[in-house]
Amino acid sequence: MMARAACLAGFVAFSASKVLAAPVPPFDTATYCAEVAEAVGGSYSIEAACLDRESKARQMIESREIEPRILSYCAQVSEAVGGSFSIMSTCIDREERAKAKIQN
Structure with missing residues (x-):
């Protein structure tokens, strides 16, 4: 039981x-x-x-792990053009690539 509790605590901390x-x-x-x-x-x-495109883009966004900074920025960009999940998804992709480029 103790090992199970420790494992669960580790998972919660990681999550x-x-x-x-x-x-x-x-x-x-x-x-x-x-x-x-x-x-x-x-x-x-x-x-x-x-x-159809917006529905697919929303599902893709909801299923991904996205850094809060990128999520917030791309939500603002998308809102500025009328609220598009497709634009938000493209923004997230570009921001993640740019971040990776900077860190390498």
């Missing part, structure tokens, strides 16, 4: 040092995609593709 799942901002994807579609003449095809 607390990493972001296990990214808390994503509550972007209004339906409104964002409707506005994107309207910007190009009201295309239903564009709106449907946007909704």
Whole structure:
């Protein structure tokens, strides 16, 4: 029992040092995609593709370990352009590559 408690304590300590799942901002994807579609003449095809892309990007963000600094910055960038998970995901990818480049 004692070994099990020590193992659990170690796991909790390790988990607390990493972001296990990214808390994503509550972007209004339906409104964002409707506005994107309207910007190009009201295309239903564009709106449907946007909704699909945004859903996939949100799922990808939620499943990743993302440094809080990168998450916060990319959420702000995404909010500035209307709240896009796709833009946020691209931002995260670029920030992580830039961080790795700096650290190497």
